[in-house]
Amino acid sequence: MKCRKCGTDIADKALICYRCGTATTDAKFKAPAATGRRGVRLAVIAAIVLALLVLLAFFLLHSRVMATDATRPEESRPRAIPGAGAESPGLRVKTRHDWSVGEIESIYTASLPDLVFRAQTVHRAHHRADEVQGCMLLSIKTGGCPEDCAYCPQSARYKTSVTRTDLVGLDELTEAATRARAQGATRFCMGAAWRDVPDGPDFDRVLDMVRVVRGLDMEACCTLGMLNQKQADALAAAGLTAYNHNLDTSPEFYGHIITTRTYDDRLETLARVRRAGVTVCCGGIIGMGEDRPVRYRLLGQLSSLDPHPESVPINLLVRVAGTPLADVPPADPLELVRTIATARILMPISFVRLSAGRLSLTDEAQALCFLAGANSVFLGDRLLTTPNPGTAHDERLLDRLGMRLSVSPAADLTFGSSDNPANAGG
């Protein structure tokens, strides 16, 4: 017979091949050890096949979900908006109101790549990363304000180029709001240079303005100065989405900027707005000569509000001739980026609005602000009384960045927000 392994001719009764030593019968050939190795091999192959099948099933399921999502109408897609679906829902963080100054400092002063990465991670967990809300801000009553806010060209105390005007009429307001909507704004903000809101025909007209804006299916925001509870309730009844009242800066630095009303006055107005059920827009200004600790404390103050302001406008000072801050050295735009990123981390659900001062930023600096978590800008070539990039420029910028204006008002998605840029209003 021949050896079953090497084919050598061997004697018929031989038990093994004299050349290669292979057993001539099955029983002897299948050594126990060999059987064990084959079993292990088979088990490994089975495990690999099973793993491949699981991966294939997961891939098919995922592709199907993505395809369904892509063909779904825009308005029915999951929205990466506060409280709703997001790009990284598993990374959502719990909102906190007890950030210490030390914690805020360590966030703010991290290396810029680390800071922006962290802010972007938080941002994606709560918002769409490729959308910003477009807002339009109209000065409905300009100049002649008795307050002494050092940054504001509308203060009657400073000699600036701002011309005082009375409250605009309803027709003018309607025309401006309609135009804003056509340009892609989903929020229309109205700013009046008042210390506090005067009861009477002017306030009644403001209430009508709110109704007009809401009737155009836009969010309505006002910044009118200090409010009493009755006025806050009346604005809420008229349908006001948000009320802007900025803290501007930290409590410690506040006295360098404003002396005609206190920090507590501001907090009280914010509390009345909250009680009325109107969402809060509250932020600050950087570049007024403050140092970093002032910014930590401003951000700490904002994030201590419970709930957080739904809208947090971060303004870069526009230095206007005639105001006391006209000659302060310009702030480093990267400090604005750090401020925005820290605000995003501290207040993950809020809309962080890149507000006044954009004209002094390059497109690249603005892109960094979006990366840091800013998700709103003001459209139009004016913010109250100061210049702004203009809608055409913003369209080009968003296009270059592969971003877009959101199509739905933020308030339809759990809450709204507002703004007060342009070194003025409230």
Ligand code: SF4
């Ligand atoms: S910021 Fe508002 S309150 Fe202050 S001066 Fe200007 S308009 Fe008046």
